[in-house]
Amino acid sequence: MTVLLLTILGALILLDKYAIGEFGISQPIITGTILGAIFGDIKTGIFLGSAFQLIFLAGLPIGRDIPPDGQGGGLVGCGAYFILLNSNPQKTALLISLILGLCASLYGTILEIWVRQQNEKLFHRFMRNEKNLIGCHLLGIVNSFLRGIIFLLPLFLLASSIHTKFDLSFRIEILTALIVGMGMANGLFLFIAKKNLFYYLLGLVCGLVLLVL
Amino acid sequence: MRLGTARFIKLFLSNLLIQSSWSFYWMQGLGFLFNLLSGFDKERVKEILHNHKGYFNTHPYFSGYIIGAIIRAYELNESPEKIKKFITISQTTLASIGDTLFWQTIRPALLLVSVILGMKFGLVGPIVFLIVYNILHLYHRAGGFILGYKKGADIIYYLKQKEQKLFRTFYTIGAISTGLLSVILIKDIGSVILIPFTIIFFILLSKGAPRIIILTIFIFLFIIIAIIPL
Numbered sequence: 001m002t003v004l005l006l007t008i009l010g011a012l013i014l015l016d017k018y019a020i021g022e023f024g025i026s027q028p029i030i031t032g033t034i035l036g037a038i039f040g041d042i043k044t045g046i047f048l049g050s051a052f053q054l055i056f057l058a059g060l061p062i063g064r065d066i067p068p069d070g071q072g073g074g075l076v077g078c079g080a081y082f083i084l085l086n087s088n089p090q091k092t093a094l095l096i097s098l099i100l101g102l103c104a105s106l107y108g109t110i111l112e113i114w115v116r117q118q119n120e121k122l123f124h125r126f127m128r129n130e131k132n133l134i135g136c137h138l139l140g141i142v143n144s145f146l147r148g149i150i151f152l153l154p155l156f157l158l159a160s161s162i163h164t165k166f167d168l169s170f171r172i173e174i175l176t177a178l179i180v181g182m183g184m185a186n187g188l189f190l191f192i193a194k195k196n197l198f199y200y201l202l203g204l205v206c207g208l209v210l211l212v213l
Numbered sequence: 214m215r216l217g218t219a220r221f222i223k224l225f226l227s228n229l230l231i232q233s234s235w236s237f238y239w240m241q242g243l244g245f246l247f248n249l250l251s252g253f254d255k256e257r258v259k260e261i262l263h264n265h266k267g268y269f270n271t272h273p274y275f276s277g278y279i280i281g282a283i284i285r286a287y288e289l290n291e292s293p294e295k296i297k298k299f300i301t302i303s304q305t306t307l308a309s310i311g312d313t314l315f316w317q318t319i320r321p322a323l324l325l326v327s328v329i330l331g332m333k334f335g336l337v338g339p340i341v342f343l344i345v346y347n348i349l350h351l352y353h354r355a356g357g358f359i360l361g362y363k364k365g366a367d368i369i370y371y372l373k374q375k376e377q378k379l380f381r382t383f384y385t386i387g388a389i390s391t392g393l394l395s396v397i398l399i400k401d402i403g404s405v406i407l408i409p410f411t412i413i414f415f416i417l418l419s420k421g422a423p424r425i426i427i428l429t430i431f432i433f434l435f436i437i438i439a440i441i442p443l
Contacts, residue, residue: 021229022273024320024346029327033339046331046338053328055431059424060316067424095439102432109425119236123243130262137247140234174406174438180398181410182431183328187391188411189418190321196388203392210393211400 003083003156006035010075010156011148017071019144028052028074035075039082048078048094052101054183058190069108072151077101079152080159087160089167096162098175104155111147118143216281216362220252224280224358227251232273240270248276252284252358264293271304272311274353278368279303281361289365299366306369311353314380319349322387329394332401349379410434 013034016026024030029049036045056070081097088096119140126136192200216224231244246265253261271279279300286296323342331338361368399407417427 018235019230019233022232023350024343027324027342029324029331030339030343033331033336042336046335049339050328050331053324055428057321057324058418060312068428099432099436099439102428102435105428106425106432116235116237119234119243120238122234123236123239126243127266130266133243133246133250133262137230137234137243140243141230144233171438171441173402175435177402177407178410178431178434178438180402181407182414184391184395184398184407184411185414185418186321187325187387187394188415190317191384191387191391196384199385199388200392203389203394204396205392206389207393207396211396 003153003160006079006083007149007152007156009038010079010152011145013075014072014148014151015141015144017144019141026071026075028056028070028078031071031075032078035078035082039085041082044081045078048081048097049074051098051179052077054186055102055179056105057183057186066109066112068105069112070105072108072111073101073105075101076104076152076155079156083156083159084162087163089164091167091172092164095175097159100155100159104151107155108151111151115143115147216284216359221355221358223251224248224277225355228273228277228280228354228358231276239268241273241276242267242269245269245276245280249280249283252280253287257287261287264297265300269300269304271308272315274315274350275307275311275357275372277354277357278307278361278372279357281358281363282365282368283361285362285365303366303369307372310372310376314376314383315350318380318383318387320346322383322390325387325390325394329390329397332397 010031013026013031016023025034027049029046029052032045032047032049032052033042034045036042036049039045052070052074056068056073059067059070077097077100080100081093084093084096122136122139122143126133188200227248231241231248234243235241236243246262246269249265250258250261282299282303283296286299323346327338327342329338330341360371364371399405414427414431417430
């Protein structure tokens with residue numbers, strides 16, 4: 001039941017990515033917070049959401065480009081963590097959910113292409129019957145919602161089928177460094193140029209001052 | 214001439230769905246017609262469909278400026294050829310302004326701020342992002358119709374100048390946040406290993422490597438590190 005409800009909620013959240021509004025609700029830090037609130041652990045939700053946010057910060061949906069599905073990956077990662085927590089130790093749940101979320105972002109890209117191909121058919125249907133503009137256009141929302149279901153359901157079912165009793169021991173500090181390294185590279189790539197270097201240094205100094213205080 | 218409240222609400226609500234049927238070839242073609250027709254009486258539907266059926270693509274938050282200007286042009290009885298020319302120029306220009314301003318600057322800058330605030334103060338981070346981002350987003354989405362209708366075709370030149378200031382502000386916020394985040398995260402992790410990772414991914418991004426490739430390398434490294442015995 002949890003898997004089904006989470007899938008429907010996730011598919012609705014993912015409509016925000018393109019189909020309705022684009023209010024930023026589907027960004028990993030927001031979905032992490034929402035799912036954390038639902039499962040009663042906002043702090044972990046924000047932490048996981050932030051990790052996915054840093055990884056996918058520079059994925060820009062410009063023109064025909066389809067970047068890895070950061071929003072979908074974040075949602076799968078955060079949702080899978082709370083599902084896995086039912087029948088797995090915490091560290092194991094964390095590692096598996098991160099891997100699932102990352103792989104899901106690649107799988108989500110394939111489904112994104114599928115939705116756009118389906119929407120292409122809607123345009124041709126409209127060309128055959130121009131009176132059907134509203135119907136054809138709004139069916140695009142149905143395509144996006146179905147995409148969300150097809151995307152999330154198998155991954156959440158997979159997460160719910162994993163039962164381990166042992167706590168995986170892994171190098172959490174190196175994995176965290178990898179995630180943060182990716183996030184910092186994204187930030188530097190997006191915002192640091194010669195003319196802006198002063199502000200980056202200002203941020204560094206502010207950070208150091210805050211640490212001392 | 215006035216846009217009118219009822220018409221404005223119809224335009225704004227249908228604009229929220231402009232990308233619902235986004236496709237590779239026609240892009241926002243259907244959404245554009247759906248949005249544009251909500252600003253006209255039923256008598257003009259056939260004419261609008263005939264003139265504007267086909268490809269359309271711009272930044273979704275900036276599409277209101279174009280649609281507002283088109284409605285004005287029709288009300289001033291300008292020729293369809295002139296209107297089509299305006300659409301061709303404006304969609305590319307506003308797509309470029311919108312992508313640079315929102316996708317490349319405002320959204321990542323605010324997300325960085327929300328990550329910093331989220332790590333230090335919890336719920337404050339995501340809430341700040343949603344509020345600030347949507348004030349700016351809705352200002353352009355809703356205000357676009359009014360301003361586009363008021364300025365007509367001049368909207369392109371007006372926006373080019375106006376958005377520069379907003380871009381510089383958020384570009385600066387992004388740079389400061391990146392610096393701040395670097396210090397906070399290095400301190401929290403307490404490991405210098407993140408520096409080589411940062412350099413590797415920064416080089417890949419700067420060289421223009423496809424995001425899919427960068428992510429695949431990231432996942433590969435992640436799994437390798439996870440399975441290496443302690």
